[in-house]
Amino acid sequence: MPTKPWWASAVIYQIYPRSFADRNGDGMGDLSGVCENLEYLAELGVNAIWLSPFYLSPQADAGYDVADYRRVDPLFGDLNDFDTMLSKAHGLGLRVIVDLVPNHTSDEHAWFQEALAHPAGSSARDRYMFRDGRGNGGEEPPNNWRSIFGGRAWTRITENGVPGQWYLHLFDTKQPDLNWDNPEVRTEMESVLRFWLDRGVDGFRVDVAHGMVKAAGLPDWEGHTAMVSGDETENPAPQDPVHQQKPALDPPSPFFDQDGVHEIYRSWNRVLKEYQGDRMLVAEAWVEQPERLAQYVRADEMQQAFNFDFLLAGWDAERMATAIEKSLAANATVGAPTTWVLSNHDTVRHPSRFGLADPTTFPKGISAEDEQPDEALGLARARAAALLMLALPGSAYMYQGEELGLPEHTTLDAAFRQDPAFFRTNGIERGRDGCRVPLPWRASERGYGFSSCDTQDGNTVAPWLPQPPSFANYAVDVEMGVAGSTLELYRSALHVRAAHTLGEGTHSWAPQHDPRSGVVAFNNGPLTVIANTGSAPLELPPGAEIVLASAAESASNGELAPNSAVWFTN
Incomplete structure (x- = not known):
């Protein structure tokens, strides 16, 4: 019986290189910092890493403005550093996915x-x-x-x-859109794929995967992309924050989710098949309907597509249950696994979103002038949501720091912000800098150990974005080996997930499933999973043997506390 490809059930850890770990002490994360901490990720229990862009770039949009797809930006090292990191990752059993930005280049390309x-x-x-x-x-x-x-x-x-x-330029002025009707563009991007495949990468996360093809004639469009509208020199009016990233479908967008993108991915699928090892593509496609998203993962196209409906559901049982059910059903029609995600480098971290008065909102960044999340409540919900996600069949993506319960930096001063969206909207949109703040590794060190003293004089500079004082509470060395910490919860969950092959399992709703009452409950293999999003304790089934709970106090006296989740067997 043939085995499923690795990506069908993998847990993949997103690394934002500039904020993961700084090896040379210049305040900017680098590939050597990634390499130095690969054992940490292998011990965590993930199967692969995804690296956000590290290519040569003027960094107008944090590397998503690529000036050369075949060179490493000196900020992050060089190709030798990449090859060293890749070899070490493979030696530890970790696959490596790199970002590809095919919709646009830098204006310095x-x-x-x-x-x-x-x-x-x-x-x-x-x-x-x-x-x-x-x-x-x-x-x-x-x-x-x-x-x-x-x-x-x-x-x-x-x-x-x-x-x-x-x-x-659908994004910043320094990110001109490529013309994908031009055969030279298609040939060049396939060459870029082969360049990195030849080096040994295992796959590509495709940025704006729904955006390369534009409608013929470039017609006017009265809809909006659900970000903000308005000219750079005007005060733009904010739109519905819940659907910040998703294109409005009334009327349909002439530059997102055009049918022509699928021929591109069929061509790329053929390129990947030239290589051994189940190479893969994962789509960043903010597509409204699950049925449309499923088209990206048909057998001759991409292998995965991020499930943003699940991400956008927030801490709400009905919305989560609907996203799970519709996503699984849509992907089943094309025989593809579903890919789950709660946070990434473009979204407010979910512990902070879940701590807002309405935990289903999706703000465009948070500043000191905005509502401040309830940090403890948001973390409790985030830990429960992690158990929910990691028990679902399919693949799951984690954003760096998620395993620490890391919150958004919600009081970042405007003087430090770098996101072009912040400047193009005159600050109306707070931007994505708050989720991109460098990780805390060691609580007692400057910059919480983000930078290593590997410079000639043994000194480091401050991290490229300042960290809030609360990050000391979430440092790796504070949580490592500490019972009840979020890091140990994730390690335990990933161990159990692997032991019971939950990623390859099947989903069925459990008898306790009652979204209208705030309960999401399903079976996968030998485990039953229950999340209580309500405000009252929930009675657990008699004889339930607890395998893992989102917090020590979550399951006691036969009840599941509010804002908690549990894995159990009968």
Whole structure:
């Protein structure tokens, strides 16, 4: 009987390199810092790591503005550092996934610089989305599209001292969109895939996987991307925070989830099949309907797609149950596993979201002027949600620091913020910096041990983003080996998950399942999982043998406390 590929049930740990660990003491995380701490991840019990971009970049959007897809940015090291890290990871049994950013490049990429140096209609311009403007003298942009980060999605260039064409950037002005109707673009990106596959990577997380193909004619669109709208020079009005990242579907977007993206992924699927080892693609696709998302993981396309419906459900039994049921059903139609996630580098960390008065909201960052989460309540709910997620069949993704219960930095001063969304919306959108703050490793050290003293004079500089004082309570050395800590809870959960092969199991609702009463309960293999999102204790079944509880006090006297979860056998 053939075994399932590794990615079908893997637990994958997202590393945000600039904030994971700094080996050379310059205040910025690096690949050597990743390499130095791989044993920690192997002992945690994850199966793979995913590295956010480490490519050469001017860092206008924290590396998601790539200037060279085949070079490591000196901030993070060089290709030798990458190869060393990759070899060590494989030696520890860890697979390695790297980020791929195919929707856009940096404006400092050689191709874009070449486009600026060549006239309208040239082959160099055709690699990007250059268009003539509308109105007298082309003074208006080609259409009314708005940037995901706020403001217009078009910027006009100057040619020979006079205003010229406009170029499309769905994100920042320094991130021009590639033209995926151009065969040269497709050939180049397949070459980039092969470059990293030849080095031995096990897969790719595809950024904005739903965004490369645009509707023919680039028609105007009266919808919004559910981020903020408004020009860079205006005060934009905030939109519904619950669906910050997801494109509105009324009317359908002409630049997200176009059917043409699927041919790209069928082509990439063929590239991956040239290599041994079950190489994989995972889609970052903010697609509204589970049925549409399932199309990305058909047998001849990608292998995984992040389940953002589950992430967006918040701490709410009905919303979580609906996301679980619909996702499993949709993926079953195409024979693909479901991929679960609670947080990533683009979202407020879930312990903080779950500590808000409404734990289903999805704020665009949190500042000192905003509602401050209940840290203890949010952590209790986050620990319970972790048990829920890690018991579901399929694959699960963890964001670095999640295993520590790390909260958002909710009081980060505006002077330190670097997210382009913060600046393009004049601060209306707080941005993503709060979830990207460097990890605390050792509570008693400067920067909580994020930086190692490996410089010639033995000194380190401050981390690139300041950490709040509360991070001392979440440092690795404070939690390691301490019964009841969040780190030990995750280690135990991952051990049990592996022992019972829960990722390869099957899901069925348990008799206790009652979302309207705040109860999510399901069976997987020998385990029953119950999460109590309500405000009153819940009676557990007689004879329940507790395997793991989200907190020591969660299950006692035959009851499950509110904001808790438990794994048990009968």
